[in-house]
Amino acid sequence: MATLADVLSWDAGRLSSTAARLASSRSRLVDLQDEIDGAKPPLSWQAGAAIPARELHERLRLRLNDLAAEVSDVDMALEESIGNIKKAQAALQQRIDEAEGAGFTVARGSGVIMDSRTYETQTDADKASARMDEIAHSIKHWHNLANEADATLAKALNAAARGKVEGGAGSIADAVVQLPPSLDGLTPDQLAERIGKDVAIATISAYLNAEFEVASWKIEGAANADYKIMADGSVVMALHLEAGLGRGVNIGGAEADVSGGGAVDLEMRFKSQEEAQRFLDGIDDAALDLGVTDLVSPPAAVASNVWEYIEKHNPESIKTGIYGKVSGEVDIPGFELDAEGRVDGYYDWKKEEFGVKGSASIETDLGGKGANSGVEGKLDLAVEGKYKTEGDDKGFTELNFTGAVNSSADLQKFGVDVPGLKAGGGADVEFKMNPKDPGFTHVQEALQRGDMDQAAKLALENGQVVIRQTATTEISGEDEEFDIGVAEGKVEAGIKETAATQVWVKPSNTSTFVELGTQGVGK
Amino acid sequence: MTYMSIEVIPSQIRKAADNLLEAAEGVKRANPSDSLDVFAGALPGSQSASAAKGLASAWDERFKTWFNDADRQHEAQYNAARNYDDADYAADRAARNAATQTGLIPTPTTR
Numbered sequence: 001m002a003t004l005a006d007v008l009s010w011d012a013g014r015l016s017s018t019a020a021r022l023a024s025s026r027s028r029l030v031d032l033q034d035e036i037d038g039a040k041p042p043l044s045w046q047a048g049a050a051i052p053a054r055e056l057h058e059r060l061r062l063r064l065n066d067l068a069a070e071v072s073d074v075d076m077a078l079e080e081s082i083g084n085i086k087k088a089q090a091a092l093q094q095r096i097d098e099a100e101g102a103g104f105t106v107a108r109g110s111g112v113i114m115d116s117r118t119y120e121t122q123t124d125a126d127k128a129s130a131r132m133d134e135i136a137h138s139i140k141h142w143h144n145l146a147n148e149a150d151a152t153l154a155k156a157l158n159a160a161a162r163g164k165v166e167g168g169a170g171s172i173a174d175a176v177v178q179l180p181p182s183l184d185g186l187t188p189d190q191l192a193e194r195i196g197k198d199v200a201i202a203t204i205s206a207y208l209n210a211e212f213e214v215a216s217w218k219i220e221g222a223a224n225a226d227y228k229i230m231a232d233g234s235v236v237m238a239l240h241l242e243a244g245l246g247r248g249v250n251i252g253g254a255e256a257d258v259s260g261g262g263a264v265d266l267e268m269r270f271k272s273q274e275e276a277q278r279f280l281d282g283i284d285d286a287a288l289d290l291g292v293t294d295l296v297s298p299p300a301a302v303a304s305n306v307w308e309y310i311e312k313h314n315p316e317s318i319k320t321g322i323y324g325k326v327s328g329e330v331d332i333p334g335f336e337l338d339a340e341g342r343v344d345g346y347y348d349w350k351k352e353e354f355g356v357k358g359s360a361s362i363e364t365d366l367g368g369k370g371a372n373s374g375v376e377g378k379l380d381l382a383v384e385g386k387y388k389t390e391g392d393d394k395g396f397t398e399l400n401f402t403g404a405v406n407s408s409a410d411l412q413k414f415g416v417d418v419p420g421l422k423a424g425g426g427a428d429v430e431f432k433m434n435p436k437d438p439g440f441t442h443v444q445e446a447l448q449r450g451d452m453d454q455a456a457k458l459a460l461e462n463g464q465v466v467i468r469q470t471a472t473t474e475i476s477g478e479d480e481e482f483d484i485g486v487a488e489g490k491v492e493a494g495i496k497e498t499a500a501t502q503v504w505v506k507p508s509n510t511s512t513f514v515e516l517g518t519q520g521v522g523k
Numbered sequence: 524m525t526y527m528s529i530e531v532i533p534s535q536i537r538k539a540a541d542n543l544l545e546a547a548e549g550v551k552r553a554n555p556s557d558s559l560d561v562f563a564g565a566l567p568g569s570q571s572a573s574a575a576k577g578l579a580s581a582w583d584e585r586f587k588t589w590f591n592d593a594d595r596q597h598e599a600q601y602n603a604a605r606n607y608d609d610a611d612y613a614a615d616r617a618a619r620n621a622a623t624q625t626g627l628i629p630t631p632t633t634r
Binding site (some may be wrong): 011014022034041042047053056157158415417 | 526531532535536538540541542543545546549550553554555558561562564565566567568569570571573574575576578581582585586591592593596599602603610611614615617618619
């Protein structure tokens with residue numbers, strides 16, 4: 001067991017580079033499938049040395065699968081522990097600060113809390129003692145969790161070292177499908193319960209490339225919905241109401257005039273597909289309740305009827321066009337809307353944040369340098385940001401810039417130096433700025449001035465940059481069955497390979513790209 | 524029924540060997556053992572730090588051994604291809620014939 005002092009000193013963030021290296025190693029190994037297949041001794045060679053050659057080839061092939069499985073398993077375990085350790089440390093620090101703020105002392109070596117103060121009354125002393133006990137209990141809990149995360153990781157490292165991770169006899173891509181320790185050995189029901197939420201779905205589908213069912217519905221000209229059925233059976237729905245139906249929107253006592261902005265977009269969540277379907281059927285009824293059949297331009301009474309019905313189902317997010325919001329009294333604080341319409345967006349009444357959309361363009365002129373002399377480069381980007389109007393995190397909470405280049409050679413013109421980027425072929429570029437990134441204030445200032453181009457340029461320099469290079473040929477896009485093998489306690493899945501995509505990430509405030517490997521294979 | 528000429532088989536043996544060597548180079552490049560070095564400094568006093576050390580040397584040995592075994596086999600196959608002669612060819616043909624005829628004992632023939 002590591003002491004409290006040890007745990008507090010752990011720098012799990014340093015292990016992120018290890019995780020990236022492991023992911024990269026995994027993808028390199030998976031890429032060797034053609035070579036290992038081609039290394040099989042030819043069938044025409046039967047006699048003499050052919051027999052041991054064939055046996056050796058098969059042994060090498062299986063060993064390669066094992067190596068890939070080990071690397072993948074350790075990567076998964078590592079990524080999980082990094083998260084768990086950081087979480088425990090943050091909680092520990094918070095409780096220690098609280099204890100010290102209350103006048104207690106916390107011994108970093110033993111974790112023992114002491115109170116050397118004297119109290120005027122027994123009641124005061126009892127209260128302090130109770131508080132101290134509670135904090136001590138909590139510190140012990142998080143200290144234990146940190147040690148558990150360490151133990152779990154050590155277990156995975158030891159298993160790999162002892163050669164206990166099985167790569168199987170199939171392809172290398174099959175061998176790397178390894179669940180992280182928290183999901184390993186769960187039954188299918190337990191898995192579904194654990195991974196039913198959105199974030200987990202994204203994670204598990206990266207491991208398994210699971211497909212969700214998607215359904216859609218519409219009332220012609222008035223409303224439509226798309227929904228996804230998640231692994232735990234819950235449904236996430238995007239409901240879109242056209243201007244006519246949406247104008248009855250009434251939130252927090254103030255009626256929003258969305259006629260300028262057009263449509264209303266809502267995000268809703270239901271426990272089951274049946275519940276979602278009943279909800280959609282109910283909109284029809286709510287709309288037609290007043291005997292009106294012309295939904296292209298429904299009267300206000302119908303609109304508010306529909307709205308009342310929807311409100312009862314507690315939408316998670318309610319978005320209206322930004323101009324709809326502005327035509328009321330409130331302006332986006334300090335944000336100049338571009339007169340030429342390059343800035344647009346929405347306001348989310350539930351989340352109390354603006355979504356800002358715009359476009360930007362970064363240009364570069366290489367002047368007289370070498371082969372690219374006189375050549376200009378231009379990167380066109382779509383910009384999307386979220387801006388919170390209330391609360392402690394007021395201001396931009398998220399900022400994304402996305403674009404695409406037709407030729408990866410173009411990226412170099414913008415000082416984007418990605419080792420291993422294949423010449424030719426297109427690439428998608430995405431960069432994000434997080435409010436915690438240094439340099440964020442400058443980006444925000446540029447945006448508030450309406451200078452999207454400058455904002456983009458700064459974000460490219462300082463933000464997290466993700467480059468995805470898509471191969472020019474697609475590997476078979478056939479749908480594969482998703483199956484959970486109960487007997488082995490492991491999940492078997494066909495890896496769905498659509499396009500082979502290489503992904504590089506330059507974390508914010510760094511200047512190097514780390515190869516994350518091939519998407520669609522365990523990542 | 525035509526059978527491939529005697530030149531083809533050695534060239535196939537060499538081609539397989541070349542693929543094996545490429546795989547070996549790939550495995551060598553994929554060796555991640557030195558990425559585990561950072562554990563000791565990042566997680567002092569932890570179980571993982573010592574486990575990582577053990578894994579680093581296990582992996583280094585495993586990746587290197589794979590490369591060496593494959594490299595050696597690459598050489599062995601090139602030798603086999605170089606020394607491939609009529610007797611080998613006859614033996615291979617016989618084996619192929621035997622494989623395609625059920626219940627017959629193969630009789631090597633020479634041409």
